[in-house]
Amino acid sequence: MSTLEPVEAALAALLEDVGPLDGEPLATERADGRVLAEDVMARLNVPPFDNSAMDGYALHHADAGRWLPVSQRIAAGAPAAPLAPGSCARIFTGGELPAGADCVAMQERVEVDGERVRTPPDLPAGDNRRRRGRDVAAGQRLLAAGTRLDAAALGHLAGQGITRVTVRRRPRVALLSTGDEIVEPGQPLGPGQIYNSNRPMLRSLLNRFGAEVVLVEAVPDEAEATRRLLREAAAAADVVITTGGVSVGEEDHVRHAVEALGRLDLWRLAIRPGKPLALGRLPRAEGEARFIGLPGNPVSGFVGAWLFLRPLMGALLGCPALASLPRLRARADFATTTGPRRHYMRVSLDIGADGIVARAFADQNSGVLSSCVGADALADIPPSSRVAPGDAVDCLWLRGD
Incomplete structure (x- = not known):
């Protein structure tokens, strides 16, 4: 695929044929953050009497x-x-x-x-x-399937005396880091090596998105080992995620391994950061595991996780709230010009009496992970745009989960 593609096209391809996972019973006291697999009906009036x-x-x-x-x-x-x-x-x-x-x-x-x-x-x-039943009337729908259980929802269930609910099974994810230059924190660095910032960052985001990381592995720059680890990952997980290793370099073996084992689509996205994205499927005993190859650059991985991993987990959980990020309209305190690619700028938001102001991190280079640390949102700047201070910009809110 030689032309640059929009995010929406890649996202549609990623979510094609994705349906919610099966439900499983769970004690309500352990269900914080889980997603309901079926409607919950009220058993009691709340309050039960005037x-x-x-x-x-x-x-x-x-x-x-x-x-x-x-x-x-x-x-x-x-x-x-x-x-x-x-x-x-x-x-x-x-x-x-x-x-x-x-x-x-x-x-x-x-x-x-x-x-x-x-x-x-x-x-x-x-x-x-x-009045009796002012809050809840017996027989009405208390919570809808697809609701992510937070503190208020758990209190709602407790008010009905409900001790067990049916929730979606958490998507199982395998997280693979590629490249001999990547070293885990705590190990000594050799010449040309860097620490693995992608793994803890993506693991945290995946947990936040409702997934369960069941396998983490380092993938060496060797073809047979790459194929073996991808097979093991597909057997253990619903989704296999790699960071790096899907370009055309001689030592990027993930692309060829996925093509040999299953199916791979390479996308050149019209976005910044994060132009390369690999989507595919890997065979396993029961159907297929989804494959996503994120760029090795940690800022690109951070943005890609919000744009692609979050809605994928939402689809697997049957949770509409995870399908798309909330959009806020803000006034820019920065100036920028975009070329042919859509730019996702890391911004903090100041909310005051006069509205919302988006303050961009000074260095938006894709190698600067510190731009993500204090980010409240991603300012979504269309391609071929010019933004001046005071202009209105759309921002994707990152603090709502």
């Missing part, structure tokens, strides 16, 4: 403004007897509203004289009353 939103006095609104005897005291969790006509009940926040009462006067607005009280005459019906 209750008080305030500490105060429960009464019938027609009796407001009169002196009323206090006929009972209702604490949260205690049973409530029907309200005697012409009386009120001392009630506390969360206490069950007694039959015959339709409002609660907050205690700060009530006059107290021994065992009787007078409430404001303008008290409306329903004041400070939380």
Whole structure:
């Protein structure tokens, strides 16, 4: 493929025929960050009964403004007897509203004289009353399939007494680093060698995207070893990711190994950073494993992970929230000019009363990983564009997961 291709075309090819993985049961207390495989229906009304939103006095609104005897005291969790006509009940926040009462006067607005009280005459019906089922009605859909379970969703499940849910199996990923020049941190560096920054970076992002990294390997610059490790990776994982090794150099064996074992499509993308991308499939006992060859340059790998790995994991998890990054409109505090490639600039965002300002990292070179450290977003600058300070730019938000 000689011409430069848009991101959208490569992404469509990557996601072709990708469907959600199977579901598996899991204890709710262990389901943080997991994706629901099926709808969860509400078993209970929340709240289960009309209750008080305030500490105060429960009464019938027609009796407001009169002196009323206090006929009972209702604490949260205690049973409530029907309200005697012409009386009120001392009630506390969360206490069950007694039959015959339709409002609660907050205690700060009530006059107290021994065992009787007078409430404001303008008290409306329903004041400070939380109705049964106001939050959730029994039988309604509580959470939809594809929901990624966060703190609020887990609280929602707990409020129904639900202790087990069916979630998508996490995509299993093999992460292979290529090149004899790549050394793991903690090992001594030899001449011409560099430390492997891709592995911990991509592993962190993959965990964030909902995947499970089941295999990490260093791939030597040797053809047979490359084929063997790719076979092992495909047997263990749903997705095989390599960094580097898919160009046309004599020591780039990954490309030939993937072509020999399965299928490979090479893409020259109209983006900066990250022009080269390899997509393919590797055979395994059950179907095929997806193959993605990211550039070895760590900034290109970082951008490629957000653009391609995140939506792939979203498709495997059946999670629409991972399908695309949220877009924000911001004012640029920088100037730039793009050529034929779309530029993904690493920017921090300042959010203030006057809107959002995108501040670009000074050095946008694809070899400068420090440009990714404080990045809140990727400013998406179209090809053949000129941006001046103050111009509006689209930014892909990276902080939402």
